[in-house]
Amino acid sequence: MPQAPPDAGPDAPSTPPAPPVLEVENLSIRYGDVSALRNVSLSVHEHEIFGIIGPANSGKTSFLKTLNRMDRFESHMRVEGHIRFLGRDVRAWRNVYALRQHIGVVFPLPVGLPLSIYDNVALSPRLRGVTDRRELDVIVERCLTRAALWDEVKDRLDSLGSLLSGGQQQRLTIARALSQDPALLLLDEFSIAVDPVTTMRIEDVLKELRKEMTIIMVTNLVQQARRLADRTAFFLTGDCVEIGRTDDLFEGKVKDPRTYDYILGRFG
Amino acid sequence: MFKATELNLRNEQREKRWRLLFLLMALLLILPVLIILILLVYRGGPVISWSFLFEFPRNGMTEGGIFPALLGTIFLVVVALVFSVPLGVAAAVYLSEYAPDNWLTRTINLAIINLAGVPSIVHALFGVGAFVLFFEFGTSILAASLTLGIMTLPVVIVATRESLQAVPHAFREACWALGATRWQTIRRIVLPNAVSGILTGIILEVSRTAGETAPIMFTGAAFFVPFLPESVYDQTMALSLHLYTISTQVTGVPEDLPFGVALVLIGIVLSMNALSIAFRVYLRNKKKW
Ligand SMILES: Nc1ncnc2c1ncn2[C@@H]1O[C@H](COP(=O)(O)OP(=O)(O)OP(=O)(O)O)[C@@H](O)[C@H]1O
Ligand SMILES: [Mg+2]
Numbered sequence: 001m002p003q004a005p006p007d008a009g010p011d012a013p014s015t016p017p018a019p020p021v022l023e024v025e026n027l028s029i030r031y032g033d034v035s036a037l038r039n040v041s042l043s044v045h046e047h048e049i050f051g052i053i054g055p056a057n058s059g060k061t062s063f064l065k066t067l068n069r070m071d072r073f074e075s076h077m078r079v080e081g082h083i084r085f086l087g088r089d090v091r092a093w094r095n096v097y098a099l100r101q102h103i104g105v106v107f108p109l110p111v112g113l114p115l116s117i118y119d120n121v122a123l124s125p126r127l128r129g130v131t132d133r134r135e136l137d138v139i140v141e142r143c144l145t146r147a148a149l150w151d152e153v154k155d156r157l158d159s160l161g162s163l164l165s166g167g168q169q170q171r172l173t174i175a176r177a178l179s180q181d182p183a184l185l186l187l188d189e190f191s192i193a194v195d196p197v198t199t200m201r202i203e204d205v206l207k208e209l210r211k212e213m214t215i216i217m218v219t220n221l222v223q224q225a226r227r228l229a230d231r232t233a234f235f236l237t238g239d240c241v242e243i244g245r246t247d248d249l250f251e252g253k254v255k256d257p258r259t260y261d262y263i264l265g266r267f268g
Numbered sequence: 269m270f271k272a273t274e275l276n277l278r279n280e281q282r283e284k285r286w287r288l289l290f291l292l293m294a295l296l297l298i299l300p301v302l303i304i305l306i307l308l309v310y311r312g313g314p315v316i317s318w319s320f321l322f323e324f325p326r327n328g329m330t331e332g333g334i335f336p337a338l339l340g341t342i343f344l345v346v347v348a349l350v351f352s353v354p355l356g357v358a359a360a361v362y363l364s365e366y367a368p369d370n371w372l373t374r375t376i377n378l379a380i381i382n383l384a385g386v387p388s389i390v391h392a393l394f395g396v397g398a399f400v401l402f403f404e405f406g407t408s409i410l411a412a413s414l415t416l417g418i419m420t421l422p423v424v425i426v427a428t429r430e431s432l433q434a435v436p437h438a439f440r441e442a443c444w445a446l447g448a449t450r451w452q453t454i455r456r457i458v459l460p461n462a463v464s465g466i467l468t469g470i471i472l473e474v475s476r477t478a479g480e481t482a483p484i485m486f487t488g489a490a491f492f493v494p495f496l497p498e499s500v501y502d503q504t505m506a507l508s509l510h511l512y513t514i515s516t517q518v519t520g521v522p523e524d525l526p527f528g529v530a531l532v533l534i535g536i537v538l539s540m541n542a543l544s545i546a547f548r549v550y551l552r553n554k555k556k557w
Pocket of ligand 2: 060061062188
């Protein structure tokens with residue numbers, strides 16, 4: 001298991017630090033007059049699972065949206081600050097489509113596209129221009145296997161992805177995100193519509209995936225953050241209250257008492 | 269045990285009465301359609317024969333067939349479709365998928381609503397001014413079809429836009445997140461799932477186009493043309509105008525003849541509808557979410 005890098009600081013170890021996959025500086029998000037996020041700065045390192053917890057309306061989804069520049073589709077969403085992905089400002093990427101291909105996204109509610117299971121997973125490679133059927137076959141099988149769905153659907157790849165059960169669709173969504181071969185995977189409350197057993201299976205999948213990619217996981221289950229995340233950030237009504245090693249936070253070593261209150265469920 | 273209260277019973281009574289009322293209204297609605305159809309088949313049916321469909325009118329249109337009018341109507345409808353379907357679908361795709369919510373978009377939407385409300389005779393006059401005179405197409409199939417096309421454009425646009433909007437937004441977001449452009453998303457996800465709605469728009473258009481008289485009588489359709497149209501620059505006969513002519517303008521027409529013409533006209537519309545409905549059912553069985 002890769003070592004969770006410590007919070008960068010003056011007393012960071014002298015081993016050459018891997019450059020962060022994602023650096024966010026003074027990020028603020030507004031919807032018209034409503035401020036959704038204020039002055040968030042954080043960095044996410046390679047092969048890290050970075051958890052984000054916080055009650056509803058704390059700006060977690062809005063944060064994720066800005067990372068792959070989905071804010072472009074919301075006409076009244078204003079983003080300020082800097083986001084560097086793989087060392088480059090996300091606004092300086094040659095085009096947003098190339099950027100988005102490097103960032104996989106899993107939404108809270110499973111979205112099986114109204115295509116066959118096969119086509120769901122093959123969509124992203126096809127958008128990139130892969131047309132060779134054998135190559136696609138390989139990608140589809142590999143991604144479905146890694147998303148722990150292959151055994152359940154291998155005999156009916158031609159049936160509609162949108163007709164799978166909710167838990168299966170969520171794994172299909174993950175397979176689809178994996179087919180992008182992303183450097184960064186964004187998960188937004190992925191277990192909200194999924195039963196506990198499937199949730200555990202997906203969590204196991206994520207533990208495997210971290211060897212190959214970096215994961216940012218927004219979750220409404222604090223225990224899920226505890227199980228998976230190396231470091232966790234606590235967002236509260238648009239402020240990033242605290243970022244720390246997950247173990248520290250859950251042991252009560254917090255800078256802001258509100259974080260621990262939230263973790264213990266003592267929150268109003 | 270629960271007992272139904274006075275109020276429960278009264279509500280149940282009311283419920284039954286309202287239900288009956290709505291049912292009656294619905295039945296009332298199909299009554300005229302049924303009467304028209306029965307009448308047409310009863311009186312027009314015997315008129316229809318092979319020679320009626322495939323011969324020219326004779327004897328000042330009191331005898332013979334309706335072939336040039338039948339062919340003319342099909343010709344007019346097809347050319348109108350060729351013009352208005354691509355234009356209407358493209359406009360609807362823009363309005364639904366690309367247009368930002370600003371004053372320009374709102375103005376265009378308003379214009380479409382108003383265009384749908386313009387009486388057909390006004391469209392006819394526009395057609396004369398624009399296509400017959402200004403573009404110098406003369407009274408021709410082209411001018412008539414363009415007029416029909418413009419008249420039915422709002423129907424296509426509105427139906428297409430509605431069916432595009434019916435495709436869940438989450439599908440688009442999921443596709444964009446994969447790095448797809450708007451166009452890739454439209455082509456791979458949105459349009460395939462909106463086809464059946466678009467077809468509905470086209471059905472409606474066909475029905476209206478085939479039956480219209482006013483927009484074509486000044487722009488390209490003639491009472492009588494002794495030859496078949498060979499290009500879009502020719503004049504043509506049309507079923508709707510032919511029906512109007514033999515019912516009101518010509519004397520000595522056998523009483524049942526107009527019924528036959530009307531039956532053919534309705535037959536064209538209905539069979540086109542049936543075809544598209546079959547196609548829709550086929551598509552719906554293939555796609556689902
Ligand atoms: N498309 C939008 N238009 C306007 N305001 C929005 C939009 N999306 C989010 N907001 C506002 O931004 C704020 C933060 O919302 P966000 O969805 O980021 O919260 P969240 O932390 O993801 O909450 P939840 O846990 O319920 O998903 C809220 O006040 C919300 O009303
Ligand atoms: Mg959210």
